[in-house]
Amino acid sequence: MKAFWSxxxxxxxxxxxxxxxxxxIACAIAAPFLFPRSPxxxxxxxxLPPFEMDGLPLGTDALGRDVLSGLFHGARVSxxxxxxxxxxxxxxxIPIGALAGYYGGLVDxxxxxxxxxxxxxxxxxxxxxxxxxxxPTLSYxxxxxxxxxxxPVARLVRGEVLSLRNREFxxxxxxxxxxxxxxxxxxxxxxxxxxxxxxxxxxxxxxxxLESSLSFLGLGDPNVMSWGYMxxxxxxxxxxxxxxxxxxxxxxxxxxxxxxxxxxxxxxxxNPRLRKRTS
Amino acid sequence: MLGFIAARLVKAVFxxxxxxxxxxxxxxxxxxxxxxxxxxxxxxxxEKFLQxxxxxxxxxxxxxxxxxxxxxxxxxxxxGFSYRQxxxxxxxxxxxxxATLLLTATAFVISIVIGVAAGVLAAQTxxxxxxxxxxxxxxxxxxxxxxxxxxxxxxxxxxxxxxLPGFGYQTIGADYTGLARVLDIGKHLILPxxxxxxxxxxxxxxxxxxxxxxxxxxxxxxxARAKGLRNSVIQRRHVLRNALLPVITLxxxxxxxxxxxxxxxxxxxxxxxxxxxMFEAISQRDYNVILGxxxxxxxxxxxxxxxxxxxxxxxxxxxxxxx
Numbered sequence: 001m002k003a004f005w006s007x008x009x010x011x012x013x014x015x016x017x018x019x020x021x022x023x024x025i026a027c028a029i030a031a032p033f034l035f036p037r038s039p040x041x042x043x044x045x046x047x048l049p050p051f052e053m054d055g056l057p058l059g060t061d062a063l064g065r066d067v068l069s070g071l072f073h074g075a076r077v078s079x080x081x082x083x084x085x086x087x088x089x090x091x092x093x094i095p096i097g098a099l100a101g102y103y104g105g106l107v108d109x110x111x112x113x114x115x116x117x118x119x120x121x122x123x124x125x126x127x128x129x130x131x132x133x134x135x136p137t138l139s140y141x142x143x144x145x146x147x148x149x150x151x152p153v154a155r156l157v158r159g160e161v162l163s164l165r166n167r168e169f170x171x172x173x174x175x176x177x178x179x180x181x182x183x184x185x186x187x188x189x190x191x192x193x194x195x196x197x198x199x200x201x202x203x204x205x206x207x208x209x210l211e212s213s214l215s216f217l218g219l220g221d222p223n224v225m226s227w228g229y230m231x232x233x234x235x236x237x238x239x240x241x242x243x244x245x246x247x248x249x250x251x252x253x254x255x256x257x258x259x260x261x262x263x264x265x266x267x268x269x270x271n272p273r274l275r276k277r278t279s
Numbered sequence: 280m281l282g283f284i285a286a287r288l289v290k291a292v293f294x295x296x297x298x299x300x301x302x303x304x305x306x307x308x309x310x311x312x313x314x315x316x317x318x319x320x321x322x323x324x325x326e327k328f329l330q331x332x333x334x335x336x337x338x339x340x341x342x343x344x345x346x347x348x349x350x351x352x353x354x355x356x357x358x359g360f361s362y363r364q365x366x367x368x369x370x371x372x373x374x375x376x377x378a379t380l381l382l383t384a385t386a387f388v389i390s391i392v393i394g395v396a397a398g399v400l401a402a403q404t405x406x407x408x409x410x411x412x413x414x415x416x417x418x419x420x421x422x423x424x425x426x427x428x429x430x431x432x433x434x435x436x437x438x439x440x441x442x443l444p445g446f447g448y449q450t451i452g453a454d455y456t457g458l459a460r461v462l463d464i465g466k467h468l469i470l471p472x473x474x475x476x477x478x479x480x481x482x483x484x485x486x487x488x489x490x491x492x493x494x495x496x497x498x499x500x501x502x503a504r505a506k507g508l509r510n511s512v513i514q515r516r517h518v519l520r521n522a523l524l525p526v527i528t529l530x531x532x533x534x535x536x537x538x539x540x541x542x543x544x545x546x547x548x549x550x551x552x553x554x555x556x557m558f559e560a561i562s563q564r565d566y567n568v569i570l571g572x573x574x575x576x577x578x579x580x581x582x583x584x585x586x587x588x589x590x591x592x593x594x595x596x597x598x599x600x601x602x
Contacts, residue, residue, distance in 0.1 A: 123536065
């Protein structure tokens with residue numbers, strides 16, 4: 001762990017990413033305390049520009065809602081959707097990949113055809129279809145994003161399991177009479193963890209981008225304030241109040257960038273071999 | 280080679296059929312009776328009308344029969360009827376498809392050309408500020424929300440600077456013909472295509488750079504160098520050619536996302552393609568149109584995949600033989 005941290009710390013980008021994410025998390029936690037009123041409530045006249053009034057540093061939107069409050073509350077939604085949908089995608093992808101890689105043969109064929117099918121379908125279009133048909137509540141948004149993001153997990157896990165399956169420690173476990181399930185859970189998967197962690201950090205970033213795109217199109221949960229919704233709502237007033245679209249976009253950009261930087265840092269720190277090869 | 284193409288074709292057809300089944304299941308999984316949904320779209324909902332609809336669309340028949348009828352229709356490109364627009368869905372899509380094909384193909388080409396060129400440059404200037412600049416840009420583009428960069432580009436280049444049109448497909452009421460028309464469409468195409476391609480440009484930059492560096496370390500490059508070949512020849516003939524293989528694979532995989540991203544770009548730039556059609560259908564809950572566009576875009580992805588597969592087979596004979 002210590003060695004991991006010292007390697008991670010050497011990557012300047014990753015540390016910057018970590019700082020940004022810490023700030024976003026702090027905003028998400030602080031939102032209900034700093035802005036106890038609903039971010040949907042009207043607080044001032046509409047289109048108040050930033051830096052003009054004390055207490056409303058980022059001004060108000062087309063309906064007189066506090067933009068800063070929206071940013072803080074939006075951070076909650078982005079992080080929540082990013083994290084939970086990634087966990088759900090891992091919960092779908094890891095078992096499928098592990099079973100395919102461990103058992104091989106017909107099981108592998110069937111599961112991989114299934115995965116390929118989901119990988120071929122245009123994922124964003126599928127997410128749109130799912131949310132257009134089912135009501136876009138927060139849980140369905142999370143589920144839709146998970147459904148379109150699990151295939152890379154399954155493929156990665158399958159590859160890792162394939163390369164670990166014939167190693168001596170797995171044979172030893174088989175000979176000592178452990179059940180297949182136990183071997184997969186206790187011997188194989190823990191060793192496949194590093195690349196999964198790296199992929200997961202990048203998936204959180206992609207999920208946040210997806211969530212914001214869906215909200216932008218009006219397919220987000222209509223009861224929660226999100227960055228994508230803020231941009232979508234400000235789109236029609238782009239000419240007169242460009243900052244209303246600009247500000248939430250910067251928030252998305254920084255959050256996603258930070259997560260990608262962290263992912264790269266994790267990759268370097270967890271795979272020292274790979275690091276030597278590509279740098 | 281023919282066998283290889285045939286195998287890929289068969290696979291594509293199977294995936295297409297599976298997507299049809301998925302489509303069918305989805306429309307039936309939607310909350311509420313499809314007849315009621317259609318009646319709602321048509322703006323009437325008395326019991327007799329519902330019954331008529333059920334009979335007309337075979338909704339009173341067993342599930343499997345319905346599935347069969349649905350597939351039979353779809354294979355003949357009957358994608359249902361849009362009650363909102365009072366037109367068959369297939370017709371709506373055919374009208375809009377050329378615009379989307381033009382947009383996505385242009386975005387695809389722009390992202391590959393710029394991405395690969397920048398990636399090669401970064402690899403060759405590894406460690407210099409060129410490399411740093413390109414790598415940083417790639418990181419930035421990779422994290423930028425597509426719809427946001429589209430909005431900002433239209434604000435900057437269209438509203439503020441007035442350099443390029445940021446709305447629609449051609450100048451309304453201009454009635455250009457011939458070359459003038461082509462130029463006019465081209466001008467309208469620049470902003471949507473570049474912003475749509477931006478994310479993928481970033482991916483190709485990173486991929487090409489990493490792949491070039493990886494290949495340069497291989498033995499056959501050392502051999503070429505030992506033979507005394509000029510560096511430019513080594514880079515072009517030996518390194519780039521091999522480094523492009525993973526890029527081609529990626530291009531096939533990315534095609535699907537470009538088609539998906541078109542929904543966002545077309546919405547922002549009012550580009551009259553199937554993406555915008557889908558956006559309009561979302562707000563009107565026009566399920567047949569949404570599912571129709573979904574099906575066609577999946578078909579487009581399969582086609583793109585097929586093309587890159589075949590390309591790959593041509594460029595790298597090992598792939599063909601492995602099948």
